[in-house]
Amino acid sequence: SNRQEKKNQISIFAASSVTNVARELAHDFERSSGIKVKLNIASSGILARQIESGALFDYYISANQNWMKYVDSLSLVNKHSIRNLASNQLVAIVPFTDQRAISENEFLMQFPSLFSGRLSIGDPKHVPAGKYAMQAIDYYEWDEELGNRILPAKNVRDALLMVELGEAEMGIVYQTDAKKSVKVNIVYTFPYHACDSIHYMGAASKSKSESLDQFLLYLQSIEAKQIWNKNGFKP
Amino acid sequence: MHALRAKLKTQKGNFTLDLEVDFINGITGIYGPSGSGKSTLMHVISGLENPDHGYITIDNEVVLDTSKQVHVKTRKRQIGYVFQEGRLFPHMTVRKNLLFGSSYTHQAKQLIEFEELVELLEIRDLLEKRPKNLSGGERQRVAIGRALLSAPKLLLMDEPFSSLDVALRRQIIPYLIKINKKLGIPMLVVSHDLPDLLSLTQELFLLRNGRVEGHGNYFDLIQSEKSLDMMRGAGLMNVIPFKVESHDVENGLTHLMNRDASHEIHVERELINDSCNAGDELNVSLRPEDIAITLQEIKDISIRNQLKGKVSKIIKKENRIYCLVDVGFLLIVSITQASQQKMKLETGSEVYCLFKSMALQVNT
Amino acid sequence: MHALRAKLKTQKGNFTLDLEVDFINGITGIYGPSGSGKSTLMHVISGLENPDHGYITIDNEVVLDTSKQVHVKTRKRQIGYVFQEGRLFPHMTVRKNLLFGSSYTHQAKQLIEFEELVELLEIRDLLEKRPKNLSGGERQRVAIGRALLSAPKLLLMDEPFSSLDVALRRQIIPYLIKINKKLGIPMLVVSHDLPDLLSLTQELFLLRNGRVEGHGNYFDLIQSEKSLDMMRGAGLMNVIPFKVESHDVENGLTHLMNRDASHEIHVERELINDSCNAGDELNVSLRPEDIAITLQEIKDISIRNQLKGKVSKIIKKENRIYCLVDVGFLLIVSITQASQQKMKLETGSEVYCLFKSMALQVNT
Amino acid sequence: MSELLNFSEEELLAIGLSFKVAIWCAVLILPPSLMIAWWLARKNFRGKSVVEGFLNLPLVLPPVATGFILLLLLGTNGVLGKYLNDWFGLKLAFSFYAAVIASMVVSFPLAIRAIRLSIEMVDPAYEEAAKTLGANSLQTFVRVTLPLALPGIISGFVLAFARSLGEFGATIIFAGNISGESQTIPLALFNEIQIPGHESAAFRLLMVAVIFSFVAMSFSEFLVKKLHHRK
Amino acid sequence: MSELLNFSEEELLAIGLSFKVAIWCAVLILPPSLMIAWWLARKNFRGKSVVEGFLNLPLVLPPVATGFILLLLLGTNGVLGKYLNDWFGLKLAFSFYAAVIASMVVSFPLAIRAIRLSIEMVDPAYEEAAKTLGANSLQTFVRVTLPLALPGIISGFVLAFARSLGEFGATIIFAGNISGESQTIPLALFNEIQIPGHESAAFRLLMVAVIFSFVAMSFSEFLVKKLHHRK
Ligand SMILES: Nc1ncnc2c1ncn2[C@@H]1O[C@H](COP(=O)(O)OP(=O)(O)OP(=O)(O)O)[C@@H](O)[C@H]1O
Ligand SMILES: Nc1ncnc2c1ncn2[C@@H]1O[C@H](COP(=O)(O)OP(=O)(O)OP(=O)(O)O)[C@@H](O)[C@H]1O
Ligand code: MOO
Ligand SMILES: [Mg+2]
């Protein structure tokens, strides 16, 4: 029976920034197909390392294109199955106690002086959201004025948390996360051209199975796209 | 003066200590069989254990009264305690152990100088050693020293001599008596060795099964059958107070005079401390077995002390006979039934008590 | 038979133990002042400490030889050890402490039944207690019991009686002698109490400063000035082997006969164990101070034992005189210089040795 | 309030799993810790501090690094894991066993240290006495040293249990974050925190961890008290 | 090989900082641990296991949760932090101090447990003896209990030091990952692990942590040996 179970089951490695989407996808898929979904949620990097060390998976959702490239370079995923699953946008946020109405102009001209203390972003060294935020900062040439006022968080969720708690008066995070939080106000949504396009990548493992094929099909379905949408992602 | 008065009741497992005491200012010897509650009593007096009910006053100051919720802390009671198990601090040298208490006492109140103590206890070579590198007897000496140096108002000693050889005991015991006499520090000394105790003091406290079996002067105690019973097996002893009259250096004798001046008897000089001068008072002890009774004085015998007296009481215990003979003071003499019958001894008989100078033990 | 032969040298701090020993199968009493190395010797014999050089053979079996790298482990030496500090296992009840060793020994080799031991040591009420709830003397008894129950081939006892009252000692000592006689288990017993030791055995081993000061029969030892010096302060003793001749129940006396049948003397019955029958052999001890010397026999005195003899040696120590008197066997008598001069005692003098029956102590 | 008690199935799974992992971790860690602690406490040998340094690595390393090292050693492609897989078909990583192993490795230095400390404080005089009574080294250890060092052993057990309850870094890497298999409370908590607005679920799990802690402490307190009573 | 020794400036900063944080953590944690350990070891009171459970929380909670709680308490808007900020202008979070505090909180249960254990194993008979010699509770503690419990105190110190070296979760949340201020070795290591191809940098940092561990252990071993020699 053990083998039977294995057959009727797929394992999805999902980046932690899409936790909610991954869960809903899994539920929905389980309900519609009867195939059990085993979710493994961690940062994209940890998942990639686990895959590298031989972890058995069927599908990998990465929030970080570098890690997807990495697993691909080691031919740990099916090259042809790699695709953009969804995209996202950057927003600037302030704690919800901060009720200022800031005009777009004001924001773009005076951004560094709009807040005291540090700017909360993901660690630009390894968190994609942080990297995009730095690109935006460079784009608007705020970097000099900001100097060392960056508060790098270990993931984008932590960057949001710091603003939620009021530890940072300003933060740059994904729109999806910011919209879900009731403790922050979005003061500005960055245009697409301010940074590289923000993509979530998915890829299937090389081991083929009927269940996996069903899941790949499901990912294309309207139901799946609705789930992304509902959570603020652009499929 | 009351050194210590107490009325205590306390339960430990199936053992109950239940007594009322009133200790004098001098040295009190606490005697009782193993497990009779001696150490428990010491613990309660020192405040390390609390009794279920009762009170304790030391030097007329209440240190414990369960009915009034008075409970003076151990360290405030200023009691020097030589524990039965030593309890030297293992992480300190002997010197530091000895001086532990001195930081908490006024220099002026010291009973004894550090240097003097080190000489007395013969521990100079040990000062830098740690307790675990000491022999049993060495440990015991350090424990005695530590308590003496803590300037106590009351000294409790639980079997302080149990690992000491006789030579060392003979050296320390007179010293304790001196400290008591000079400074009036009351002492309670527990020992299972009655002769040892008697060389320290005549004031005895008999404990059995957690209850007082007798308390008072040794000589009064042996006249009570209950107390006599208890002490009999442990080595009865006559303890007689004398005054030094003169030294006869040539014959190696010291002439001693009993306090009431009715009798002069001889004691070998060797036994008497050199520091002992004519006029000094001292206690001499003598075992009941070492006294012979005759009906006449006897010549040509190595027994030089022959005291005339009258039998005042005859106590029969199994086949042994104890005669109390009044020779000016009371002597307890132990003889066999056969001798008693042969000499037809009875109350009122006129007799001589013979004992050898050698048999006298002097406790300065 | 050699119970134990050893030649040892070991250094601990500034103390050196350096000796050669050859213990007999019986009981050997180890005597020496505090810090002389008695406990160290015990430790080395038991294998808990290793000497720097030397060898040990127990029962002709080599258990240690530093030159040949032989080192038999402690547990294989089958030595019962009563430690000076007790060392009862704090986490076990008395019963479990007592039975600790029995799981490692054959039932058949047991020296003594559990029940019998419990009675002997009077510890029945303590069996379910933990060591910390015992009194000092109770702990010591349990420690003795534990060693006895471990079926040893050799028993080491370090101050086993130091916290026991006389009544208990009197009870345990004959028992040890019995075990030794019946089962031939050799025993080494350390004590600072010479009379105690002598009531156990006449075979003494004198240790001072880590070196052998004398070894052999007590009576031979006191004839050597060096050994005499050492034992003098601790209570010299005459130990005389006798045979029970008859009991005189009416007068409460037991008639004893010296082995060579040259003398018949009387001993109080009370002192003799009920289990003692006519024909039994026993040791009687008698202090030198308790013997008087006269030139004639004396009537009408409570001293019933009057042995005729000849002075064989006079030893003068300071102002004290020790006379060795040959009354068929040797007696050591202590008298004052004054008496000696008055009676003009010298080697060869014919004298009577008088002592009271009461003064005799019987060690079954 | 009712929201606080409204555990989802996944959360309940995580709670049960956490408890199971912690118990297994504490139980399995005890025997080797006892042996090593005794060895360190009673023996002196060259390179002792090297051994000690090695044993303490899981304490000094960030748990994430420990997790990676475990993965490199015991993963399916790992130095040892390869053979386990080839020879016995044993796949340790990403399983319940991996969660237990990760907890064990991380708790190991704590347990050893507590036990060693209490063994060191047992007076060797008692061990000597046991030897004179005929006990060999093992018997002495079991009947004398061990019971006397019991407070430390309980302490080591509780430490391992508690540390396991809080273990996150090494587990998420070596065991994965798989609900019902390796998702313990900290990992479930991590998931909830990732979703803005799921604070109450996170708080719920935190409370469970807190309650576990209190229960464990009460229990060890109770044991230690019994012990003191007994001594 | 040379690549292994080729520390970047940032790495050197992290190494220095780690050492400083660990030392401060161990030193600052000692006095309160001593007090609390003594209190727990020698006093019996109602609710003792509640206090214990509370003190052990940082052990049971995932360090990230601990960091989060610290932030809620001591952050600029935190329950206490607000007042620290308003009254003294003190901003603890995201600073060197925060890194030390995070380490301290996480090490606290370990230090207390080690010290408490060894205090419990000190025979109260010695404390009684000190009292009869006139020492008050504090003097008794300092001159008798403390030196006798020294192995446990050293152990507590070393545990706090080592745990601090490995501390990651609470630090990154409460102190941030700011190079030169709060980026300790584990945080730098984490950064490197997160970047594909930076394995050698990660390995370099790992080695430093390992060396730290060995040095700390040698040192504590040395101290304990001196102690045994002394006793
Ligand atoms: N905590 C306890 N629980 C139960 N019984 C106890 C406890 N402490 C002591 N006892 C018992 O109380 C009695 C008295 O003990 P204590 O130590 O006072 O005797 P002691 O007179 O000092 O004897 P020793 O001369 O042998 O030292 C003993 O029988 C002992 O077993
Ligand atoms: N480890 C050690 N280091 C230094 N000196 C030591 C050590 N162990 C013992 N000694 C010394 O060795 C001597 C002999 O000690 P031992 O315990 O054998 O004496 P003992 O004859 O048993 O004395 P006691 O009758 O007082 O118990 C003592 O002076 C003691 O101080
Ligand atoms: O999902 Mo990520 O890789 O932690 O941003
Ligand atoms: Mg006692």
Ligand SMILES: [Mg+2]
């Ligand atoms: Mg000794």
